[in-house]
Amino acid sequence: xxxxxxxxxxxxxxxxxxxxxxxxxxxxxxxxxxxxxxxxxxxxxxxxxxxxxxxxxxxxxxxxxxxxxxxxxxxxxxxxxxxxxxxxxxxxxxxxxxxxxxxxxxxxxxxxxxxxxxxxxxxxxxxxxxxxxxxxxxxxxxxxxxxxxxxxxxxxxxxxxxxxxxxxxxxxxxxxxxxxxxxxxxxxxxxxxxxxxxxxxxxxxxxxxx
Amino acid sequence: xxxxxxxxxxxxxxxxxxxxxxxxxxxxxxxxxxxxxxxxxxxxxxxxxxxxxxxxxxxxxxxxxxxxxxxxxxxxxxxxxxxxxxxxxxxxxxxxxxxxxxxxxxxxxxxxxxxxxxxxxxxxxxxxxxxxxxxxxxxxxxxxxxxxxxxxxxxxxxxxxxxxxxxxxxxxxxxxxxxxxxxxxxxxxxxxxxxxxxxxxxxxxxxxxx
DNA sequence: TGGCGCATCAACCGATCGGCTGACATCCGG
DNA sequence: CCGGATGTCAGCCGATCGGTTGATGCGCCA
Numbered sequence: 078x079x080x081x082x083x084x085x086x087x088x089x090x091x092x093x094x095x096x097x098x099x100x101x102x103x104x105x106x107x108x109x110x111x112x113x114x115x116x117x118x119x120x121x122x123x124x125x126x127x128x129x130x131x132x133x134x135x136x137x138x139x140x141x142x143x144x145x146x147x148x149x150x151x152x153x154x155x156x157x158x159x160x161x162x163x164x165x166x167x168x169x170x171x172x173x174x175x176x177x178x179x180x181x182x183x184x185x186x187x188x189x190x191x192x193x194x195x196x197x198x199x200x201x202x203x204x205x206x207x208x209x210x211x212x213x214x215x216x217x218x219x220x221x222x223x224x225x226x227x228x229x230x231x232x233x234x235x236x237x238x239x240x241x242x243x244x245x246x247x248x249x250x251x252x253x254x255x256x257x258x259x260x261x262x263x264x265x266x267x268x269x270x271x272x273x274x275x276x277x278x279x280x281x282x283x284x285x286x287x
Numbered sequence: 288x289x290x291x292x293x294x295x296x297x298x299x300x301x302x303x304x305x306x307x308x309x310x311x312x313x314x315x316x317x318x319x320x321x322x323x324x325x326x327x328x329x330x331x332x333x334x335x336x337x338x339x340x341x342x343x344x345x346x347x348x349x350x351x352x353x354x355x356x357x358x359x360x361x362x363x364x365x366x367x368x369x370x371x372x373x374x375x376x377x378x379x380x381x382x383x384x385x386x387x388x389x390x391x392x393x394x395x396x397x398x399x400x401x402x403x404x405x406x407x408x409x410x411x412x413x414x415x416x417x418x419x420x421x422x423x424x425x426x427x428x429x430x431x432x433x434x435x436x437x438x439x440x441x442x443x444x445x446x447x448x449x450x451x452x453x454x455x456x457x458x459x460x461x462x463x464x465x466x467x468x469x470x471x472x473x474x475x476x477x478x479x480x481x482x483x484x485x486x487x488x489x490x491x492x493x494x495x496x497x
Numbered sequence: 498t499g500g501c502g503c504a505t506c507a508a509c510c511g512a513t514c515g516g517c518t519g520a521c522a523t524c525c526g527g
Numbered sequence: 528c529c530g531g532a533t534g535t536c537a538g539c540c541g542a543t544c545g546g547t548t549g550a551t552g553c554g555c556c557a
Contacts, residue, residue: 278491
């Protein structure tokens with residue numbers, strides 16, 4: 078009985094303790110070999126180019142520097158490794174962005190560790206790996222599509238969260254005040270709120286803002 | 288040369304993967320024995336009563352159910368174990384609340400794992416253990432005291448984040464609209480903003496709201 | 498070529514907000 | 528016992544917001 082080659086895994090998480098924990102946990106798992114640790118998106122890219130892992134296990138929240146989604150895009154661009162997202166949030170926006178960027182799987186840190194092991198092997202062979210709540214979220218989204226904010230609307234929202242008035246938002250984005258009001262009205266509709274404060278609140282909760 | 292008794296440690300984190308990682312990491316460390324894992328504040332209390340750990344390593348963000356700060360309070364109430372907070376955020380509000388509730392130490396997950404080991408031993412012998420950024424934060428706070436929101440102001444802020452107007456906030460809290468406006472004015476001053484949207488934004492960032 | 502989504506702008510109006518001044522009660526600690 | 532922090536309330540005013548209707552231009556795709 079021949080042992081298959083272990084999955085070569087690269088860890089990427091900005092929290093050193095969590096990273097070390099994952100390293101310790103996964104090193105003891107069969108068929109998995111941790112070949113590197115990165116604490117940022119930049120580091121992950123550099124390391125991946127050098128050690129050529131089969132799978133990158135990546136958190137989406139990477140603190141300062143390169144965004145997690147950006148890192149996924151660059152990693153998977155030219156026949157790179159599979160990327161398995163391991164993160165804390167099962168938010169619509171996060172999942173969508175990660176999958177669009179090229180993630181092979183999406184797991185939650187709340188999942189049982191066994192799920193993580195099998196997901197890593199799935200990802201290594203190119204199969205999609207979603208944890209149950211994430212799959213639920215995707216199905217729910219397809220049945221009851223949450224309206225998506227356009228790019229411009231997100232910019233408006235960003236200025237809104239800075240506490241700016243309509244006039245200042247208009248100046249900041251080089252448009253007229255009337256346009257700002259139009260956008261805001263649509264944003265309220267899409268987020269299901271009626272005031273600017275409510276919009277900011279929902280936006281922060283759904284993680285629609287950096 | 289006699290080996291000192293190992294520190295009996297209880298883990299509490301709502302993310303199973305992180306928990307398992309910490310378990311794997313700490314089990315391999317000298318002088319530490321992990322005697323239990325809890326995924327919620329309630330579980331931590333029950334387990335602590337049974338296994339009598341020396342130290343509880345606890346995350347502040349525990350998802351639904353009991354709040355992390357509440358759990359610390361109950362754990363340390365009657366000569367219980369030392370509690371060492373291990374969390375992701377070095378926010379003023381989080382640190383203050385945890386320390387007031389009785390935490391012996393406060394570490395960040397971004398810290399190096401070695402810091403974690405020494406902090407656990409420090410906590411076991413009753414010494415305070417703060418990671419550098421947390422200590423910085425406390426010092427900065429003492430030099431340049433951020434004004435604290437009163438309890439009532441936090442309630443107002445909570446309603447504000449729901450997108451309510453002044454009249455509705457007044458009704459929700461059984462006070463007059465004028466009072467709401469007074470509170471809001473003070474909140475703006477303390478948070479350094481000028482609008483409700485700005486207040487909600489800052490509040491969410493400083494984690495002043497659940 | 499004709500929709501469709503998106504972004505842009507205008508004018509209007511009532512409701513709301515934010516700032517201001519001033520006031521009174523309570524509670525707590527020096 | 529007095530000051531300070533806190534919570535409560537009032538009235539006034541200009542500025543801002545939110546809703547509405549209606550319109551134009553652009554790119555995309557069937």
